[in-house]
Amino acid sequence: MWFRVDPRSPTPVYRQVVEGVKEAVAKGVLASGERMPSVRELAARMTLNHNTVARAYQELVREGVIEVVQGRGAFVSPRPPPLDRERRVAALLAALRPVVREARYLEMEDEEVVDLVRRALADWRQGRGGEGA
Amino acid sequence: MWFRVDPRSPTPVYRQVVEGVKEAVAKGVLASGERMPSVRELAARMTLNHNTVARAYQELVREGVIEVVQGRGAFVSPRPPPLDRERRVAALLAALRPVVREARYLEMEDEEVVDLVRRALADWRQGRGGEGA
């Protein structure tokens, strides 16, 4: 599969599936319009409960990552339209809050934080951004 | 109080208290060595149960943010020693992963992400980093 799931992680399994799929899309492993495996197929392949995978798919639909066509299966969505994107950028900004808070607690300089971000971006590119939640 | 708590948030209330206190320390609202309100007083002021606050204090002790003196109360710690800091920087890097993942999913350029981070850092400085958990 394009990602792994750790049942011992504190992040719910269904959430890990959601993130795993998004990551696969981000990395181009799953292309726009590509057909997703069925809920039961993915569940079988990853030895997960199909209810768990179903819930993940629901969430992915809600987040606009995939689309379900009646009786024909699920497909990777085209990239979200600009408006939606704005909302996501806002979400990203919100996601940065705990990071900034911790950085401030550690009395890090702005540039130190920025350097760390660049490093995180580079890590990802080198494929080292592979697992975990 | 220096922070708010949302009982309907998925993050547990005691965790929100932990983050709230760390944020207060980061912002200088709580100074090194300053006396914390007693567990019961904070609980009363925030209309939480004393057990919930006690758990938060224990977590804060474990994270080195506060220190408890026998029957006298809790006090804000002096800043964590540099060694401890290293471990925290690593934690910060880990905290950046989901952010990077989302950014990649949004097909943002590195510099776009960096700009967003700079904005988040600036927002904080302007005191707009005030609420949420």
Add this chain to the structure above:
Amino acid sequence: MWFRVDPRSPTPVYRQVVEGVKEAVAKGVLASGERMPSVRELAARMTLNHNTVARAYQELVREGVIEVVQGRGAFVSPRPPPLDRERRVAALLAALRPVVREARYLEMEDEEVVDLVRRALADWRQGRGGEGA
């Protein structure tokens, strides 16, 4: 159960549960990977509150003794990796301090102390290491 708990002991009950479980693992009563009784089941069997047992389990997770799998229960961990072990040896050394102090107060010779330790190790092997906290 594989251990007993003394509600009047100065060591908190939840701590006694932690030690009891570690002892069971050390003795092989609980094998690596084995499923732990559920929090509520153990609580019922020991006539403790489920909260107390839950706290013990959380502590055991933190110490790497058990692992919790989402909605399926807790399991005994594989043995801690060597690195972690180093830290534990240090802890063991620290735990020896009060023993040494008492021995010195009793004016015991080094070899007397060592003999006592050998005896304690043997006692354990003979299963006489069974009770107390």
Add this chain to the structure above:
Amino acid sequence: MWFRVDPRSPTPVYRQVVEGVKEAVAKGVLASGERMPSVRELAARMTLNHNTVARAYQELVREGVIEVVQGRGAFVSPRPPPLDRERRVAALLAALRPVVREARYLEMEDEEVVDLVRRALADWRQGRGGEGA
């Protein structure tokens, strides 16, 4: 003073005083029959509450480490008679239990544990066994 006390330690202050005095006796800093400072004097010198020191003295009497002579003050006891000693050796053996338990959990060999004990004994002799509880 012959020892220090850490108010932030989880071990009660009065207990630290007890251990501190025993350690001083063990090290010969306080000799048999020597006069102890009065409760209030020791409290003043260590900036502790006199109630705390009083409690420690009570405990020291109970353990046979010091003796109080009506109106004349407290004195370091002569070393405990052999019978008493036996009881203490038993106590020492009991104190070894948690150490043995942890060692067993770590799957340490007997000789490894013995070596660690020798090291702890040597550490003490080199005066490195000075503080902490």
Add this chain to the structure above:
DNA sequence: GTGGTCTAGACCACC
């Protein structure tokens, strides 16, 4: 069914 969290209220050791 499984663990995790929270309130409510009591009790305890320590200072």
Add this chain to the structure above:
DNA sequence: GTGGTCTAGACCACC
């Protein structure tokens, strides 16, 4: 007065 622990009972997310 201060933090720590425990029982009782309710509720929740996850699988």
